[in-house]
Amino acid sequence: MTGFEIVEPESLEEAFRLLDPEDPAVRPIGGGTALMLMMKAQIYKPERLVSLRRLDGRFSGIDIAADGSGFRIGAMTTFSMLEHSPAIRRHLPVIAQTMKTLANVRVRNVASVGGNLAHADPHLDLPPVWVALGARAVVVGPRGERTIPVEAIFEGYYETSLANDELIAELEVPVRAGWDALYVKVTTRAAHDWPALGLAVSAELEGRRIRDLRLVLSAAVDKPTRLAAAEAVLRGAEIGPATLRAAGEAAVAETEIESDSRGSAAYKQHLLRVHLGRAIEALAAKRV
């Protein structure tokens, strides 16, 4: 590994001065779990890493709105903090459920919410869950601030819409009464392996009728992707074999799934059909 500096700004203004919009060898560092792997593999050779750990205020903390309508989650919040937050466990149990097979406790103790999103690896477990929950990211930079749906961060395989000197500062996550969510991680080897397919579902059910839902596919595609056509089949429908089959076919038709080391495209399309139906049935079963 070649030499590089790590700096720890204490204010956003200082961080923006230390970041460089033009130079990819200067990057922010959150937990460092993804960056370190890339540096060890010599895929990434930094000159300067700008640590975000001394930026408190909006970069840290988990707060719930007084009326319980949503969370504000600082970008430097670690996965362990999320996993063990009583408020998150109560109002967004899908987060704790997702953590059960996410990496290991050492990674979860340092990996950050912001670094996870900015890494934009389509195999990551949490991004599709945030999208299914309707979360928004607050992005700050020297030219100002913008709040965007989490799905707008991702432009493709490891590609984001963030400029080099922009930072994810926090997430806004709604808590929607009557909605329930789950994440399905389909691995073809060990349970902790990278998924061949990830599927996040959040839905508002009335008995076996789906009032509204958000379906998000990951891992088998190059970025977390809403399954709009499958959602349209299911929205307003009664859950039953024919509807679930039609939704599975719509999902396969609307996505470009590619073959890789975790399975052929045809195999992953089959996984999508099967697991989409099972996920909807599992949500319905939770409500009875």
Ligand SMILES: Cc1cc2nc3c(=O)[nH]c(=O)nc-3n(C[C@H](O)[C@H](O)[C@H](O)COP(=O)(O)OP(=O)(O)OC[C@H]3O[C@@H](n4cnc5c(N)ncnc54)[C@H](O)[C@@H]3O)c2cc1C
């Ligand atoms: C052994 C191991 C097993 C793993 N298993 C899993 C798994 O099963 N499931 C899973 O989902 N993930 C897994 N991961 C990946 C892990 O989730 C990511 O490495 C982690 O989420 C990245 O977060 P970080 O804070 O460490 O990011 P960093 O490494 O700090 O940064 C990643 C990228 O984000 C940028 N960045 C960091 N913070 C910000 C910010 N606030 N704003 C803008 N850009 C920022 C950095 O410049 C860099 O480009 C595993 C990782 C390891 C090492």
